[in-house]
Amino acid sequence: MRIGIVGCGKIVGQYLESFRRLEDVRLVAVADLDMERARAVASEWNDGGAGQAAADDGASVRALSVEELLAADDVDLVLNLTIPAAHAEVALAAIAAGKAVYGEKPLAATTAEARRVLDAAREAGVVVGCAPDTVLGTGIQTARKAIDDGLIGAPVAATATMVTPGHERWHPNPDFYYQPGGGPLLDMGPYYVSALVTLLGPVVSVVGAASHTRPERVIGSGPRAGESFPVAIDTHVTGVLVHESGALSTLVMSFDAVATHSSNIEVHGPQGTLAVPDPNHFDGETRLFRLGGTEWETLPVSAGYAGSGRGFGIADLASTPAGEEPRAGGALAFHVLDVMESLLDAAHSGKAVAVASRAERPSAVPLTGHEG
Structure with a gap:
């Protein structure tokens, strides 16, 4: 599963650490409203070793605008690491672009917003996952x-x-x-x-x-x-x-x-x-x-998953049979x-x-x- 991250704040480092160890996911792009932060995360990943899956095909992580990431053909799932007030907005945009979504907690700021996210995902036929894993x-x-x-x-x-x-x-x-x-x-x-x-x-x-x-x-x-x-x-x-x-x-x-x-x-x-x-x-x-x-x-x-960290929920989602709800x-x-x-x-x-x-x-x- 190819991952694009939206939101390059404090928590992103923990996900990067896990992604370097997970074989079932591959980070391909990162985005943030502050492009400098996105470039810094992409550079950190590319300079620090991108994990076996990426290294095998020579891929590197790209720093993109949010709009570019949502439109990218090589992003299967959007990891939503924005602030809680933006969780629903970013999730809905990703779903509208045909992407699966995995978000930091909570799912949205309110249940009304969260219901819109789940309804949109069901209509689009994409899966939604959410921390904590x-x-x-x-x-x-x-x-x-x-x-x-x-x-x-x-x-x-x-x-x-x-x-x-x-x-x-x-x-x-x-x-x-x-x-x-x-x-x-x-x-x-x-x-x-x-x-x-x-x-x-x-x-x-x-x-x-x-x-x-x-x-x-x-x-x-x-x-x-x-x-x-x-x-x-x-x-x-x-x-x-x-x-x-x-x-x-x-x-x-x-x-x-x-x-x-x-x-x-x-x-x-x-x-x-x-x-x-x-x-x-x-x-x-x-x-x-x-x-x-x-x-x-x-x-x-x-x-349980021994030696796990933030992002293992995405790997678990990637291995969940189609039509079943991820853990x-x-x-x-x-x-x-x-x-x-x-x-x-x-x-x-x-x-x-x-x-x-x-x-x-x-x-x-x-x-x-x-x-x-």
Whole structure:
């Protein structure tokens, strides 16, 4: 599958690292509104080694305008790495050009925009994928296998906790994190909600509460350090997700707290508790405390793409049989966005909100690429 990237910001480097290792995808072009950034990424790739697939035919990555990339005959899939507010616009343009699309999370800024993307893709007969693909790594997949193997019994509850003082402390241009489409829930929530759906299945309803603690934030690094910018979203969100299975997940997402001792995710059942690794990473230890046990035990890696990174979801998509939904597909991304949007609605209304969408629990990933 030949890839064209739109958006050459901070995250692109992680995709480039993966593309150099993946045989089923080949990067052919990059584009950005800032042509200098596109040229810099193309130069970095071409000077640093383009991976075996590209090296075999002497191909190099081209820096193009967005319009040129969308029109390119040798681009099969557009990797959309733009800011959340532009996700739907770029995805729709790519679909209109007959390209498959894989986007950074969230799928779009709103479910209304996301629905337009999925409807357009269905009409055009192209596939849509979306991050996070971290859930395909050995961390979440090993935890999932432990659940599927019955090590904790039927899951009854889970907790998911992400707290940080805010991305403005390290990001040189953090404004978009604090505008619609951003915030702790829409920025970091996709990792946690995608993991919870992978582990426990789809969500049917939510209740929640949220707070907006400061009208402004101050940039802590880079050329704009010391500059203030406005905050237009809730910066602390908490809620309970009711899964179709009956399990209840308690979610805490915050840009207002400093630290926590809590596990990123814990899943509880009558026979034990699982401590699940950080869903923002592809690996990590899954630990189990059994009923009647005396200590935590670390489970051996037993499932998932070993040694994976951002972009493995695209390789998984490329190997998905025609007509089947990719594991990191648009249906799951839409459901995750719907859950988060419903949670914000519940927080603002003070009432339980039904989640209208459904997504099948993605199929498990067998242990792949494991060494030793």
